[in-house]
Amino acid sequence: MNTAALIHKDVWRLAGPMILSNLTIPLLGLVDTAVMGHLPETYYIGAVAIGGLIFSFIFWGFGFLRMGTTGLTAQAYGQNDADETRAIVGRVLIIALVFSSIVLLLQAPIKLAALTILEASHEVEFYAGEYFSIRIWGTPATLINYGLIGWFIGMQRVSGPLYILLIINITNIVLDLLFVIGFGMDVAGVALASVIAEYLGLIVGLYLLHKTLKLYPGHWQYDLILSVDKIKHLMMLNKDIFIRTLCLIFSFSFFTAQGAKHGDLILATNAVLMNLQTFMAYGLDGFAHAAEALVGRAVGRKSRREFHAAIKTTTVWSLGVALLFVTAYGLFGNWIVNLITDIDSIREMAKLYLPWLIIAPILSVWSYLLDGIFIGATRSTEMRNTMLISTFLFFLPAWWLLQPLGNHGLWAALMVFMVARGITMGVSYQNFKHEYTIPSTLSKSG
Numbered sequence: 024m025n026t027a028a029l030i031h032k033d034v035w036r037l038a039g040p041m042i043l044s045n046l047t048i049p050l051l052g053l054v055d056t057a058v059m060g061h062l063p064e065t066y067y068i069g070a071v072a073i074g075g076l077i078f079s080f081i082f083w084g085f086g087f088l089r090m091g092t093t094g095l096t097a098q099a100y101g102q103n104d105a106d107e108t109r110a111i112v113g114r115v116l117i118i119a120l121v122f123s124s125i126v127l128l129l130q131a132p133i134k135l136a137a138l139t140i141l142e143a144s145h146e147v148e149f150y151a152g153e154y155f156s157i158r159i160w161g162t163p164a165t166l167i168n169y170g171l172i173g174w175f176i177g178m179q180r181v182s183g184p185l186y187i188l189l190i191i192n193i194t195n196i197v198l199d200l201l202f203v204i205g206f207g208m209d210v211a212g213v214a215l216a217s218v219i220a221e222y223l224g225l226i227v228g229l230y231l232l233h234k235t236l237k238l239y240p241g242h243w244q245y246d247l248i249l250s251v252d253k254i255k256h257l258m259m260l261n262k263d264i265f266i267r268t269l270c271l272i273f274s275f276s277f278f279t280a281q282g283a284k285h286g287d288l289i290l291a292t293n294a295v296l297m298n299l300q301t302f303m304a305y306g307l308d309g310f311a312h313a314a315e316a317l318v319g320r321a322v323g324r325k326s327r328r329e330f331h332a333a334i335k336t337t338t339v340w341s342l343g344v345a346l347l348f349v350t351a352y353g354l355f356g357n358w359i360v361n362l363i364t365d366i367d368s369i370r371e372m373a374k375l376y377l378p379w380l381i382i383a384p385i386l387s388v389w390s391y392l393l394d395g396i397f398i399g400a401t402r403s404t405e406m407r408n409t410m411l412i413s414t415f416l417f418f419l420p421a422w423w424l425l426q427p428l429g430n431h432g433l434w435a436a437l438m439v440f441m442v443a444r445g446i447t448m449g450v451s452y453q454n455f456k457h458e459y460t461i462p463s464t465l466s467k468s469g
Contacts, residue, residue: 034313034336040185058203058213068364069147069287070210072294074154076279077137079272081126085166086268087261088119089173093315094401095257096177101323105241108178112232113248114257115170123163130159144287150210157214164221171228175235179316183231191224263403267410274418274440281422281433289430292372295363299356299380300387303348307388310341311395318399334396341392348384356380379434386438389445393452402451409447417443 059067092115099107126133134155138148168187175183195216202212247253282293317333352359360373397406418440425432 031336031340033317034310034333034340036181040181058199059210067150067209068291068294068369069144069283070150070154071213072279072290072297073138073147073151073283074158074210074214076276077134077151077155078158080137080276081133081162082165082169083268083272084265085119085122085169087264088115088122088166088169089176090264090268090315090398091115091257091261091403092170092173093177093312094319094398095260096174097179097316097319097399098177098323098401100178101320105239106244106247108174108239109236109241109243110247110250110253111177111257112170112174113243113245114254115174116167117248118257119166119170120163123166126162127159130155134159147283147287147290154210154214157211158217161218161221164218164225168221168224168228171225171232175231176312176316177319178235178239179320180235181312181316183228183235184312186231187224187228190227191220194223195220260401260403263407264398267403267407270410270414274414274437277419277422278433278437282430285430288368288372291364291366292369292376293430293433295360295369295373296376296380298363299352299359300383303345303352303380303384304387304391306348307341307344307384307391308395310337310344311391311398313337314392314395315399318396319401320399322400333399337395338392341388345384345388349381352377352381352384376430376434379431379438383438383441386445387441390441390448393445393448396452397448405448405451409444409451412447413440413443 059071092111096108096111099111134152137155138152168191172184172187175181175187198216198219199213202208202216206212208215279290279293279297283290314333314337317337318330321327321329321333356377357374360377361370364370394406397403418436421439422433422436425435428435
């Protein structure tokens with residue numbers, strides 16, 4: 024088998040399981056929305072949307088536990104440093120436990136602040152608060168799972184994330200249906216299902232960690248795990264990713280909050296349509312995860328050839344799948360919306376804004392792929408800077424100028440944000456590619 028074929032095989036070996044497991048995440052969101060969408064009032068959908076948004080803000084804020092872990096682990100894996108790969112997972116588990124304890128201790132002010140900022144109707148706020156009070160107890164499992172998933176991707180063991188995410192999301196879906204449809208619960212049932220599923224996923228993840236470490240013999244060196252220099256490097260990397268992720272969360276939170284100001288119907292409609300955006304994002308993220316692992320491995324091996332081959336191949340496949348999403352949403356978008364909700368007012372409103380979802384994949388694909396490349400190469404500073412530019416120099420000004428267009432203007436601003444991310448990251452990539460050929464940690468051989 025020639026080199027090009029091997030690279031394509033490598034990409035699909037990593038991306039295939041990640042796409043399959045990733046798609047269960049928005050599928051869960053679709054089920055959450057669908058079970059609420061078949062209850063008689065629109066505020067149930069709005070409450071789950073607001074509640075989910077709060078936890079997106081909290082949990083995505085700790086997304087560095089996955090992203091930072093992947094790049095460092097992939098580089099240690101490329102160097103065949105078994106002791107460091109163990110030390111990395113040890114560090115990230117400790118950090119996850121510390122941060123989850125802080126979140127639990129501060130849950131009351133977090134809840135108050137979130138519901139105050141996200142202006143919604145009284146009914147939506149009441150049920151969103153109920154959702155929050157239950158879902159918050161899944162925080163330790165969620166953050167630890169982030170670290171485990173990042174480590175498995177970096178170790179090129181994508182079966183780990185596959186099993187963890189499948190267990191979490193399939194369990195969640197089954198319990199959603201059982202609690203809401205079977206037991207007659209509302210948003211509390213959705214929240215409880217999420218908590219139970221996260222802890223079941225954690226049990227599976229720790230078991231798979233134990234099995235994987237047996238395959239890569241090494242030693243637990245506690246002085247290495249607690250190395251001040253290593254922790255400082257991890258936290259500096261994570262700081263940049265944290266700022267980048269906060270900007271991303273802010274943008275989507277702002278989108279939801281502005282939709283809520285237009286009333287419960289627009290809030291519910293945007294929540295339904297955002298499931299399609301999320302479904303597409305997680306599908307394309309499979310190739311971003313492949314880029315993370317392959318680029319990180321190339322950095323660890325100091326192989327310029329592998330670095331460029333990984334980027335070229337993941338780009339081809341990402342673009343192809345983005346075009347498939349465009350076609351699928353163009354042909355079946357209305358049918359998907361009708362499947363999610365049987366509330367006629369939401370169905371009719373969604374048709375007005377569906378064209379934005381049809382063009383979204385081709386506008387968004389570049390930012391998702393470049394995220395993976397930057398994470399694998401541990402170019403966190405560039406990720407931070409491009410996200411700050413996209414958020415504050417493009418998204419917010421676009422929203423301000425397009426306010427007269429109402430919800431169409433809001434969707435247009437979101438698309439401007441996606442395009443800006445792709446362009447700014449593309450320019451940044453060209454700069455560091457030309458200046459360093461590949462990141463400065465790589466030699467010019469290989």
